[in-house]
Amino acid sequence: MKSSALRYFIPIVLIAGIWISSCRKEEVPVVIPEADEVNTFVYKGLRDYYLWNGMIPALNSTVYDEKKDSLNAFLNKYEDPEELFSSLLYKYGEIDKWSFIVDDSKTIDDWIAGISETMGYDFMLGRIGTSDNLFGFVRYVIKGSPAEKAGIKRGDIFIKINDQQLTVSNYRTLLFTNKTYTVGFATIVNRTISPTSRTLTMTAIEMQENPIHKDTIFQYNNQKVGYLVYNGFNADFDIQLNDVFRKFKDAKIDQLVLDLRYNGGGSVQSSVYLASMIYGTDGTKVFARSRYNSGLQTYYTQQYGANALNDYFVTSIDKTATTPATPINTLNLPKVYIIVSDNTASASELLINGLRPLMNVRVIGINTNGKYTASTTIKDWDDNGNINPNHKWAMQPIIAKYANSAGETDFVDGLVPNVVAEEDIASLLPFGSPNETLLNAVLSDMKGIALTGMTLKSAQIGLTKIADSHDFKPFANEMYINPLRKFKSE
Numbered sequence: 001m002k003s004s005a006l007r008y009f010i011p012i013v014l015i016a017g018i019w020i021s022s023c024r025k026e027e028v029p030v031v032i033p034e035a036d037e038v039n040t041f042v043y044k045g046l047r048d049y050y051l052w053n054g055m056i057p058a059l060n061s062t063v064y065d066e067k068k069d070s071l072n073a074f075l076n077k078y079e080d081p082e083e084l085f086s087s088l089l090y091k092y093g094e095i096d097k098w099s100f101i102v103d104d105s106k107t108i109d110d111w112i113a114g115i116s117e118t119m120g121y122d123f124m125l126g127r128i129g130t131s132d133n134l135f136g137f138v139r140y141v142i143k144g145s146p147a148e149k150a151g152i153k154r155g156d157i158f159i160k161i162n163d164q165q166l167t168v169s170n171y172r173t174l175l176f177t178n179k180t181y182t183v184g185f186a187t188i189v190n191r192t193i194s195p196t197s198r199t200l201t202m203t204a205i206e207m208q209e210n211p212i213h214k215d216t217i218f219q220y221n222n223q224k225v226g227y228l229v230y231n232g233f234n235a236d237f238d239i240q241l242n243d244v245f246r247k248f249k250d251a252k253i254d255q256l257v258l259d260l261r262y263n264g265g266g267s268v269q270s271s272v273y274l275a276s277m278i279y280g281t282d283g284t285k286v287f288a289r290s291r292y293n294s295g296l297q298t299y300y301t302q303q304y305g306a307n308a309l310n311d312y313f314v315t316s317i318d319k320t321a322t323t324p325a326t327p328i329n330t331l332n333l334p335k336v337y338i339i340v341s342d343n344t345a346s347a348s349e350l351l352i353n354g355l356r357p358l359m360n361v362r363v364i365g366i367n368t369n370g371k372y373t374a375s376t377t378i379k380d381w382d383d384n385g386n387i388n389p390n391h392k393w394a395m396q397p398i399i400a401k402y403a404n405s406a407g408e409t410d411f412v413d414g415l416v417p418n419v420v421a422e423e424d425i426a427s428l429l430p431f432g433s434p435n436e437t438l439l440n441a442v443l444s445d446m447k448g449i450a451l452t453g454m455t456l457k458s459a460q461i462g463l464t465k466i467a468d469s470h471d472f473k474p475f476a477n478e479m480y481i482n483p484l485r486k487f488k489s490e
Helices: 002-025 037-049 062-066 069-073 081-087 108-115 146-150 171-176 233-252 267-280 295-304 347-355 437-446 457-461
Strands: 099-102 116-119 121-127 134-143 156-160 180-189 191-203 205-208 214-222 223-230 255-259 287-290 311-313 335-339 360-365 373-376 395-396 397-401 462-467 479-482
Touching: 037 069, 037 081, 037 295, 062 069, 081 099, 108 116, 108 395, 134 146, 146 191, 156 191, 180 214, 214 233, 223 437, 233 267, 255 437, 267 287, 267 311, 267 347, 267 479, 287 347, 335 347, 335 373, 335 437, 347 360, 347 397, 360 437, 397 479
Parallel strands: 223 255, 255 335, 335 360, 373 479
Antiparallel strands: 099 395, 116 205, 121 134, 121 462, 134 156, 156 180, 180 191, 214 223, 287 311, 287 397, 373 397
């Protein structure tokens, strides 16, 4: 019986095998289309540079490295490069709140240069009592801007745009979509906001903001005090900043007050220059230490040595296409007073944190923003340094985090001030006035007067902050470093 059954079984198996084999030969191979070159650029840029690439499975997949079709299939799922970019970020909006991508690299170039289309005034918006109505107060006005020409000044209160009351539901549209609008002003009397008949009409223009808003020297307590309001670390103004310190040095100031309350950051290199102007130019001393993803960290250490990850104090500002190398004007101070707010971020915090292990840094204000990471610009360069002519996309991913020479970093809740104080928005006095709330707190501390439990005067009119103009500058709190090497999608 077994022999007979086997005779029938063998032919059936052979026939089935022949049939399956013939079916396989007729199968058409699956062809995976080549991924869009923008998506490829986004993926490989983040894979190589992104600080948290080890936390994103898709960025460290060996399958994608070994099988190009697998990578193409993954990238082809995304029609929008922005969607791909955000999907590859680590806890976007929670941990990584700063990486961004644009479809035109000029947007980033203009941001780095401090160029934007603006009315030219910085403001905060607060809720009026418990209602949905809002008011705004002007914190400073950019020199040469439409706002300055229209007569707007620090401390002005406004409640209407185009004759409409600002509310929690309309302020974005009224303030940030109109290139021309009319502002309706108000006053604060007895803790009450009341409209006035004053109105001004402005039209936004494209302009570059000079971050050196004010510098002056005054006498206080038998000492010469240098006071500087500095609103952004912009490399285009490094030489001018150095000139301010030459004036401070020639005047032989005894104390320096650096006002960074509205400084959202900028160039790491400019922060190094400013630190050298304040503390000194000893190139053997570490100002800050950077940390990259493991692959990039290993690469730079092997190529350039461990010291390449340190930023040292410097003796001169590097030469550029338009300026020669310029010696740093340093004050060699043992102490500096720095005014801060929750708008003080990134390169400003780098400066404070970097100076703290080396000198007496007295910080006055409220907790800073809490950004200790830096980004860099990545464009789609080829081997010759030419940008891919087929697209204009560029990205600004977080690629590093910074610590000071003592290793202090990760200050997610910001840097804590020595003296807690906040602006009196009901009476914003001019910068440099000895009675202005934050400068007055500095001068009191300078004289040895303790200001424990200082009243946060903004609470006097029941202010609940809704937003400020920094919130609508997409790159307001960025800290950036120059590209470490050209990126090529390959």
